[in-house]
Amino acid sequence: MTSITSANTESSLLGFKNKEAWEKFVYHGEIPQGVRKLILESWQRCAQMKVDPFSREIARIIPPKELIVRKKRRQDLLQTAKPYIKTLYKAVEGSGFIIFLADEEGVVLLLDGDPLEIERFKRINLVEGAVWSEKEAGTNAVGTAIIIGQPVQIVGCEHYCATQHSITCSAAPIFDGEHKMIGILNMSADSEKVHPHTLGMVIAAAKAIENEIQIKKALEDIIKANAIMKTTLVSVPEGVMTIDEKSFIRQLNPKVAGMFGLKEEDVIGKFVDDVFKCSPPLSSVVEKAAVMDNVEVIFENGKNTLRYTIKARPIINEEGKIMGAVIVVHGRETIHRLVNEITGAQAQFTFHAIIGRSKKLERAKEIARTAALTNSTILLLGESGTGKELFAQSIHNASRRKGPFIAVNCSAIPRTLIESELFGYEAGSFTGANRNGRPGKFERANGGTIFLDEIGDMPLDLQAVLLRVLQERQVVRVGGFKPIPIDVRVIAATNKNLAAKVAEGTFREDLYFRLNVVTINIPPLRERKEDIPLLVEYMLPQISKRLGKKVIGITPRALKCLQDYDWPGNVRELENVLERGVVVAQGEILDCGDIPESVLAGQYTTPVQQVELLPLAEIERRAIINTLNRVPSIVEAAKVLGISRSTLYRKIDQYNIPYKED
Numbered sequence: 328m329t330s331i332t333s334a335n336t337e338s339s340l341l342g343f344k345n346k347e348a349w350e351k352f353v354y355h356g357e358i359p360q361g362v363r364k365l366i367l368e369s370w371q372r373c374a375q376m377k378v379d380p381f382s383r384e385i386a387r388i389i390p391p392k393e394l395i396v397r398k399k400r401r402q403d404l405l406q407t408a409k410p411y412i413k414t415l416y417k418a419v420e421g422s423g424f425i426i427f428l429a430d431e432e433g434v435v436l437l438l439d440g441d442p443l444e445i446e447r448f449k450r451i452n453l454v455e456g457a458v459w460s461e462k463e464a465g466t467n468a469v470g471t472a473i474i475i476g477q478p479v480q481i482v483g484c485e486h487y488c489a490t491q492h493s494i495t496c497s498a499a500p501i502f503d504g505e506h507k508m509i510g511i512l513n514m515s516a517d518s519e520k521v522h523p524h525t526l527g528m529v530i531a532a533a534k535a536i537e538n539e540i541q542i543k544k545a546l547e548d549i550i551k552a553n554a555i556m557k558t559t560l561v562s563v564p565e566g567v568m569t570i571d572e573k574s575f576i577r578q579l580n581p582k583v584a585g586m587f588g589l590k591e592e593d594v595i596g597k598f599v600d601d602v603f604k605c606s607p608p609l610s611s612v613v614e615k616a617a618v619m620d621n622v623e624v625i626f627e628n629g630k631n632t633l634r635y636t637i638k639a640r641p642i643i644n645e646e647g648k649i650m651g652a653v654i655v656v657h658g659r660e661t662i663h664r665l666v667n668e669i670t671g672a673q674a675q676f677t678f679h680a681i682i683g684r685s686k687k688l689e690r691a692k693e694i695a696r697t698a699a700l701t702n703s704t705i706l707l708l709g710e711s712g713t714g715k716e717l718f719a720q721s722i723h724n725a726s727r728r729k730g731p732f733i734a735v736n737c738s739a740i741p742r743t744l745i746e747s748e749l750f751g752y753e754a755g756s757f758t759g760a761n762r763n764g765r766p767g768k769f770e771r772a773n774g775g776t777i778f779l780d781e782i783g784d785m786p787l788d789l790q791a792v793l794l795r796v797l798q799e800r801q802v803v804r805v806g807g808f809k810p811i812p813i814d815v816r817v818i819a820a821t822n823k824n825l826a827a828k829v830a831e832g833t834f835r836e837d838l839y840f841r842l843n844v845v846t847i848n849i850p851p852l853r854e855r856k857e858d859i860p861l862l863v864e865y866m867l868p869q870i871s872k873r874l875g876k877k878v879i880g881i882t883p884r885a886l887k888c889l890q891d892y893d894w895p896g897n898v899r900e901l902e903n904v905l906e907r908g909v910v911v912a913q914g915e916i917l918d919c920g921d922i923p924e925s926v927l928a929g930q931y932t933t934p935v936q937q938v939e940l941l942p943l944a945e946i947e948r949r950a951i952i953n954t955l956n957r958v959p960s961i962v963e964a965a966k967v968l969g970i971s972r973s974t975l976y977r978k979i980d981q982y983n984i985p986y987k988e989d
């Protein structure tokens with residue numbers, strides 16, 4: 328960087344008179360007293376480079392073509408420096424100064440000054456294209472400033488070559504943004520006009536040129552970065568927008584505009600929370616340096632409520648100051664797809680994987696294949712382990728629905744969570760809920776299939792909600808009130824006798840009818856024993872491979888034992904028995920010894936139809952619900968139940984039974 332050091336100015340005024348010292352050095356090679364250190368060092372360099380101190384041919388001139396190339400190379404510098412050189416000249420006009428700009432190798436690129444002076448300086452080759460390096464012109468302000476990298480004033484006899492003993496030069500280097508020297512600014516005049524302030528002026532002008540070049544460069548970098556950012560914003564598949572440190576929207580890419588149906592010009596400059604609602608608000612990203620991951624943002628456009636998931640990060644500069652934020656917006660589908668991919672919400676099986684040629688199974692497959700091509704709700708009825716989920720997955724895959732396959736075991740989710748699991752919840756809707764809100768399984772299954780396993784175990788009040796969802800094809804999240812449309816194929820399954828449940832009042836009749844559009848009865852294994860050899864043939868190699876064994880077959884008598892058994896656990900139980908057999912088998916063929924005693928002995932007791940043991944109050948509650956579901960009014964329900972209307976109201980209240988009188 329340019330700065331005057333005491334070393335460069337010290338005693339420079341005496342320099343032009345000190346001819347004696349110069350003579351001592353050039354004639355006798357002595358180290359004279361009273362010469363500045365930097366001058367002495369320069370003289371020594373010149374002597375070493377064999378510069379002739381008496382030569383009249385100093386400062387070689389480069390060919391015009393090379394000058395053109397050099398000027399082009401320093402075009403920016405020349406353009407920036409020109410007005411400063413002019414201003415400098417104006418300040419000293421008529422006082423015998425010439426001002427010139429050289430490149431970092433000392434080649435004069437631009438020269439200005441009194442015309443007479445310019446003419447005069449031609450005599451010592453101070454012209455455009457002359458090389459004023461130490462090597463070509465001995466100690467001089469330009470050449471020496473290049474070597475020491477600092478401003479310097481060289482006076483009279485401090486010049487190494489005698490031709491310059493009558494002049495004084497003041498030069499300051501100019502650096503670019505990367506501290507690389509790109510040129511030298513110089514002012515020269517006769518020695519008697521010398522003044523240390525001349526160097527000060529040159530330094531100030533060089534500094535101003537340097538600043539302007541650096542600002543231009545920074546501006547160029549910003550413009551370039553901005554252009555890159557704009558192109559990136561347009562090309563990324565996600566919606567991206569930026570807000571400034573006051574949370575005003577600065578940029579948004581066409582994807583965001585498209586997602587929310589916005590015009591860029593309508594929202595640029597608006598306070599982000601006035602446009603997009605989410606909890607916590609988007610402004611908190613800049614106000615509290617909050618980082619948001621997969622937070623739902625809601626946008627009302629007058630007609631619709633649009634929901635998207637966002638990620639937001641504050642932009643923090645090197646000093647730790649928040650400059651704004653970047654917000655990435657994902658379509659709900661993208662997020663659901665990602666979640667589904669991660670959680671494996673895909674159906675793996677097709678009808679080919681449903682093994683069996685028995686009439687009953689073939690019939691079930693046939694109905695399923697036909698129904699798969701429609702959008703109808705399907706009810707799969709069958710005992711545990713008969714392959715209901717296998718059927719559901721096969722139906723989904725045959726339906727060519729592009730969305731995911733989401734299986735929900737209604738009996739495995741705690742009662743308190745089932746509603747939010749299925750329908751999702753709004754931000755902060757209940758204690759313990761993720762404060763950002765979450766979509767439920769129905770939303771995640773959008774465009775695909777939801778498989779409601781063990782539907783018979785769904786609580787009564789939720790059955791009412793499910794019924795509404797099936798009727799209206801939209802869900803309302805827990806704690807919310809805005810309906811969200813869904814396109815989901817529903818497959819329900821149960822191993823319970825739904826009709827009986829309806830009769831006892833634990834399953835809503837209207838929901839039963841709604842689900843019972845296409846019913847597929849999957850036969851238990853004991854009713855299709857002819858499929859057992861096929862299943863064994865299909866499963867043995869798979870199990871064997873999985874367990875790293877080499878069991879490839881089964882003896883006829885062992886197979887006969889399997890066929891004689893009644894299989895209360897159906898195909899799942901058969902699978903387990905075969906797996907156990909493969910584990911214990913010594914050879915390659917399964918025999919009776921590898922099959923559990925209980926199966927060999929056909930020891931299977933038909934489970935007695937158990938009547939659920941319930942407290943009296945629960946029986947009363949169920950009886951009331953059942954009655955209310957089946958009769959049109961409270962008056963009639965009270966009549967059927969044999970109690971007064973007011974008692975019925977009291978009990979509805981007491982058991983917290985959801986009931987709405989039409």
Ligand SMILES: Nc1ncnc2c1ncn2[C@@H]1O[C@H](COP(=O)(O)OP(=O)(O)OP(=O)(O)O)[C@@H](O)[C@H]1O
Nearest residue numbers: 680681682683710711712713714715716717898899
């Ligand atoms: N016909 C079949 N061919 C091949 N494998 C079958 C068949 N039926 C069932 N399985 C296999 O038996 C096991 C149980 O099947 P699945 O889980 O589909 O039964 P489910 O009726 O849904 O049982 P649950 O009611 O207990 O949920 C699975 O490993 C499945 O692959």
